[in-house]
Amino acid sequence: MSPELLEWSRPRLARVEAELAACFADVQPVALREACQYPILTGGKRIRPLLALAACEAAGAPFTEAIDAAVAVELLHTYSLVHDDLPAMDDDDLRRGRPTAHKVYGEAVAILVGDALLTEAFARIASSPRLVAELALAGGARGMVGGQYRDIQNLAHDLDSLVLLHRLKTGALIRGAVRMGAIAGGARDLEQVTVYGELIGLAFQVADDVLDADQDAGDAGPPSFVRLHGRDWTAAEAQRLARTAIDAVADLSGAQPLVQLARFAVERAH
Amino acid sequence: MSPELLEWSRPRLARVEAELAACFADVQPVALREACQYPILTGGKRIRPLLALAACEAAGAPFTEAIDAAVAVELLHTYSLVHDDLPAMDDDDLRRGRPTAHKVYGEAVAILVGDALLTEAFARIASSPRLVAELALAGGARGMVGGQYRDIQNLAHDLDSLVLLHRLKTGALIRGAVRMGAIAGGARDLEQVTVYGELIGLAFQVADDVLDADQDAGDAGPPSFVRLHGRDWTAAEAQRLARTAIDAVADLSGAQPLVQLARFAVERAH
Numbered sequence: 001m002s003p004e005l006l007e008w009s010r011p012r013l014a015r016v017e018a019e020l021a022a023c024f025a026d027v028q029p030v031a032l033r034e035a036c037q038y039p040i041l042t043g044g045k046r047i048r049p050l051l052a053l054a055a056c057e058a059a060g061a062p063f064t065e066a067i068d069a070a071v072a073v074e075l076l077h078t079y080s081l082v083h084d085d086l087p088a089m090d091d092d093d094l095r096r097g098r099p100t101a102h103k104v105y106g107e108a109v110a111i112l113v114g115d116a117l118l119t120e121a122f123a124r125i126a127s128s129p130r131l132v133a134e135l136a137l138a139g140g141a142r143g144m145v146g147g148q149y150r151d152i153q154n155l156a157h158d159l160d161s162l163v164l165l166h167r168l169k170t171g172a173l174i175r176g177a178v179r180m181g182a183i184a185g186g187a188r189d190l191e192q193v194t195v196y197g198e199l200i201g202l203a204f205q206v207a208d209d210v211l212d213a214d215q216d217a218g219d220a221g222p223p224s225f226v227r228l229h230g231r232d233w234t235a236a237e238a239q240r241l242a243r244t245a246i247d248a249v250a251d252l253s254g255a256q257p258l259v260q261l262a263r264f265a266v267e268r269a270h
Numbered sequence: 271m272s273p274e275l276l277e278w279s280r281p282r283l284a285r286v287e288a289e290l291a292a293c294f295a296d297v298q299p300v301a302l303r304e305a306c307q308y309p310i311l312t313g314g315k316r317i318r319p320l321l322a323l324a325a326c327e328a329a330g331a332p333f334t335e336a337i338d339a340a341v342a343v344e345l346l347h348t349y350s351l352v353h354d355d356l357p358a359m360d361d362d363d364l365r366r367g368r369p370t371a372h373k374v375y376g377e378a379v380a381i382l383v384g385d386a387l388l389t390e391a392f393a394r395i396a397s398s399p400r401l402v403a404e405l406a407l408a409g410g411a412r413g414m415v416g417g418q419y420r421d422i423q424n425l426a427h428d429l430d431s432l433v434l435l436h437r438l439k440t441g442a443l444i445r446g447a448v449r450m451g452a453i454a455g456g457a458r459d460l461e462q463v464t465v466y467g468e469l470i471g472l473a474f475q476v477a478d479d480v481l482d483a484d485q486d487a488g489d490a491g492p493p494s495f496v497r498l499h500g501r502d503w504t505a506a507e508a509q510r511l512a513r514t515a516i517d518a519v520a521d522l523s524g525a526q527p528l529v530q531l532a533r534f535a536v537e538r539a540h
Contacts (some may be wrong), residue, residue: 027411032419036411083385086358088377107358108422111381115353115388116411122392123406127399136393141297141306141386149302152378 005260009050012063016049019071023120035105035113036120039082040075042096047261048073048174051200052181054257055193058249059185066184069131072124073177076139079117080148080173082110089152130183138176143168156223163202171201178258192249193258199245200262207238207269238266275530279320282333286319289341293390305375305383306390309352310345312366317531318343318444321470322451324527325463328519329455336454339401342394343447346409349387350418350443352380359422400453408446413438426493433472441471448528462519463528469515470532477508477539508536 001009020040027033049070056066085092085100087107092100102110118139125131137143147169149155156162175197182193206225213226213234221227225234242262249255271279290310297303319340326336355362355370357377362370372380388409395401407413417439419425426432445467452463476495483496483504491497495504512532519525 024411027416029420029425031423032411032416079385083381086378086381088356088358088381108356109419111353111356111358112415112419112422114385115349116415118385118388119406119410119415122402123410126402126406129397129399132392132396132402136389136396140389140393141294141302145382145386145389146297146302149379149382150299152382153301155299 001264002260005257005264008257008260012050012053013046015064015067016046016053016070016074019067020074023071023075024116035101035109036116038104039078039095039101039113040117042078042098044096046074047204047265048077048177051174051177051197051258051261052184054261055178055181055187055197056185057254058193058252058258059182059187060254061185065186066181068124068128069180069184070177072121072131072135073173073180075117075121075124076135076144077173079114079121080139080144082114082117084148086110089148125180128184131180134176134180134183138172143172143176144170147172151222154222158223159225159228162223162225162228166202166205167198170205171198174201174204192252195248196245196258196262199241199248200265203238203241203245203262204265206234206241207266210235210238210269235269238269242266271534272530275527275534278527278530282320282323283316285334285337286316286323286340286344289337290344293341293345294386305371305379306386308374309348309365309371309383309387312348312368314366316344317474317535318347318447321444321447321467321528321531322454324531325448325451325457325467326455328463328522328525328528329452329457330524331455335456336451338394338398339450339454340447342391342401342405343443343450345387345391345394346405346414347443349384349391350409350414352384352387354418356380359418395450398454401450404446404450404453408442413442413446414440417442421492424492428493429495429498432493432495432498436472436475437468440475441468444471444474462522465518466515466528466532469511469518470535473508473511473515473532474535476504476511477536480505480508480539505539508539512536 023040024033024036052066052070052073053063056063082101084090085095086102093103101113122132147165150165151169156165178193178197179190182190209225213231242265245262246259249258293310294303294306297306322336322340322343323333326333352371354360355365356372363373371383392402417435420435421439426435448463448467449460452460479495483501512535515532516529519528
């Protein structure tokens with residue numbers, strides 16, 4: 001992250017972390033409360049909440065207007081990680097160096113924890129019909145769940161189907177995050193942040209493919225942008241997507257955090 | 271069901287079934303659409319949607335006002351069945367004589383289908399902040415998920431903890447169904463239907479315990495009302511709960527369907 005982005009992020013992240021830490025504080029029994037809180041408090045980058053807050057500020061509102069939207073998006077993202085890590089899905093034992101929820105609490109509790117986080121995401125934004133509609137569209141069968149379905153069923157085999165998979169699996173919620181932030185900030189027009197969100201969602205995934213390829217030189221594995229088009233094309237594509245995303249919001253007066261976040265999305269993939 | 275209740279139910283059930291059948295009709299690919307629709311189209315009794323519609327009518331509104339609330343409650347109930355049936359949870363192969371979702375589509379898809387149904391439930395009522403808040407409270411860690419957690423962790427060992435478990439696991443959503451129906455019907459006061467919903471939720475479970483005991487005479491197994499207090503006490507308690515529920519709404523002018531549904535809840539357990 002650039003120094004400017006770090007400075008902008010610090011108070012916003014602190015607020016998001018405090019709100020996330022307070023989720024489920026009233027839930028009984030304590031063992032269920034702790035299981036629900038465990039996957040939330042991971043030290044993740046919180047890129048989706050930051051995007052929501054940045055989009056709120058690009059709409060001319062203080063970031064505090066979008067705190068509930070930001071927390072809801074992160075809760076929904078976190079539930080998807082808990083369920084994706086399950087033995088029946090990706091069967092991951094570790095996430096960010098810590099045991100996954102099902103390794104700590106067992107598979108049944110991990111399923112319930114994911115369900116609780118998903119439900120809590122909607123509780124958090126219940127007062128705003130537009131936010132509920134956005135989150136449901138981004139997270140459901142027409143969005144993230146549809147992308148995860150395509151992933152586990154190996155439905156991506158060429159560039160078009162791979163782009164569709166990622167648009168749904170990760171792109172839909174990133175698009176939703178910026179739209180929800182803009183809505184919470186009272187934006188009159190969602191067109192520019194929507195284009196930004198769609199491009200940046202794909203840019204993240206394309207950049208991740210470059211990083212994955214640098215760590216693992218093998219040709220085997222599921223389809224990826226690098227496997228389909230090579231590393232150089234993919235790295236250039238990530239930069240192109242980020243530049244186009246920046247262009248989409250460049251004339252909004254408070255867009256600097258969105259611009260910085262777009263650069264951050266691809267800075268690791270050169 | 272009494273002839274009056276059957277006659278009342280017929281057009282309402284037809285509408286609910288039609289709405290449920292139309293859910294996910296636009297989802298691609300078709301295989302995901304069909305997997306999402308499979309657990310919805312089960313020929314269940316649809317008791318929760320009927321309770322929502324009855325509560326709407328007890329508020330003096332036509333049942334059509336509560337269709338979205340009724341569908342959302344049934345979608346949430348259905349997701350909970352799909353997840354409860356998973357190998358890591360109750361590991362059930364059959365539900366109402368048909369293979370469970372994970373037997374047909376595999377465990378990973380069944381997890382995703384449950385997630386999609388839960389998300390769709392909120393999409394369905396997004397326009398009403400009060401309905402979203404009610405459903406999230408009824409379905410989340412402070413309601414149904416909390417009850418299921420207590421069940422799988424065997425936290426019920428006496429009458430008080432068993433009542434709490436059932437109040438959360440099945441009672442919270444039945445209470446939510448009547449409250450949501452009353453809210454959708456424009457009820458000014460939710461107190462009477464709330465008392466009704468809490469009592470009827472427990473009555474269903476107590477009556478189920480009697481039926482389970484009649485089918486399986488063994489003393490082993492998890493705690494139940496029959497195992498703790500005997501069959502006669504439990505059957506009488508179901509009737510007492512239903513009568514008290516009926517008393518709670520008796521002076522509402524359009525309460526006849528709620529009264530009939532309360533009788534139906536316990537008619538099998540004498």
